[in-house]
Amino acid sequence: MKYSKEHKIFLRECARFAEKNIAPGLLDADKFRDRAWLCEIYKKSAALEIAGLVVPQDCGGAGESLLLAGLVTESFARVCASAGAMLACHFSACFALASSPDSCARELLCDLASGKISGPAVFLFPAAPVSSWPALQKNGDAKLVCGRAPVVPGALQAGLFVIALPGEDGPALAAVFPGEPGVAPGEDCKLPGLNALPHAEIVFNGALVKEKHLLADPKKAVNAVDEGKRAFYCLTAAVSCGLAASAANQAFEHAKGRYQFGRMLIEHSEIARMTGMMRLKQSAGRAAWEAVAQNEAGNLADALYAKAFCADSALETAGDALQIMGGYGYMHEYGMEKRMRDAKTLQLEGGSTPYLVQEGISPQHP
Secondary structure (H helix, E strand, O other): OOOOOOHHHHHHHHHHHHHHHHHHHHHHHHHOOOOOHHHHHHHHHHHHHHOOOOHHHHOOOOOOOOOHHHHHHHHHHHHHHHHHHHHHHHHHHHHHHHOOOOHHHHHHHHHHHHOOOOOOOEEOOOOOOOEEEEEEEEEOOEEEEEEEEEEEEEEOOOOOOEEOOOEEOOOOEEEEEEOOEEEEEEEEOOOOOOOOEEEEEEEEEEEOOOHHEEEHHHHHHHHHHHHHHHHHHHHHHHHHHHHHHHHHHHHHHEEEEOOEEEEOOOOHHHHHHHHHHHHHHHHHHHHHHHHHHHHOOHHHHHHHHHHHHHHHHHHHHHHHHHHHHHHHHHOOOOOOHHHHHHHHHHHHHOOOHHHHHHHOOOOOOO
């Protein structure tokens, strides 16, 4: 894939930003589940105007593509998967809003791009059938959100929730702010990985949706939700690829510098095979999510498959890298056991691999 000179410069700046601002504190943030740390990273990224990267230009953003968003997300994930996953949530919410022609979405996009909404947006959709999923209900002229959204990534750091809702008049897309009455995030679910990006249940107990923050037209809402979901799965695949790349690179450098059984570790045939397979899976995964990102007319099934493949490959790569590093891989200060935990958690984002594969072959995703 060829990129413009400006894009290459921007991606180098993103990688430099991640190394300078994310790498120094990520192990402590993981150890102590410090969600405030990632909020500070998001604020610092304002210097790169990342919050408005995919927001349309007429709303004050850069209007960039899903492909560039994926490359930025992957570059952050190479350093910290939690940071990459935060961007995946934010960008997918922006894509869902940008797919809505209503003025309410434009106002929210302007606020996200300008920083008026200080935290990242989070896109909420049912990743599997959930009986208690929030729904839109009427109380006179008022529109209320009632229900529970389980295990939401970034729930405790969000500046805006963009929610896919079933309703009496058909599906809808609504925007709700975390601090409003009737919105109650729960405690950190304490999943094994992505510790700097806490996952929590959100209870909506009659949260009022302002008319200007509601996309009630069923057909438009379905299109917006599908675009948000396609972006989320594509970007989560990019996060997995970034994690896999960092695991493979660290294992390769370790193998080049260790002498064992009369030769360097990398010279043993099985170690060479393992590192080669890591590179192969990384290349295949990137090709999969980039193909989804470049095909604007592509269906959701391709994004589901890309996410499933990349997440599984990331876990396999992290497991092999851990074996290559031996005892060092289990020590927190080397970061490999963190990657292993993060990869396992990424498998669950947006639904488990078996669920995504079944969804991909269902008639609704031809």
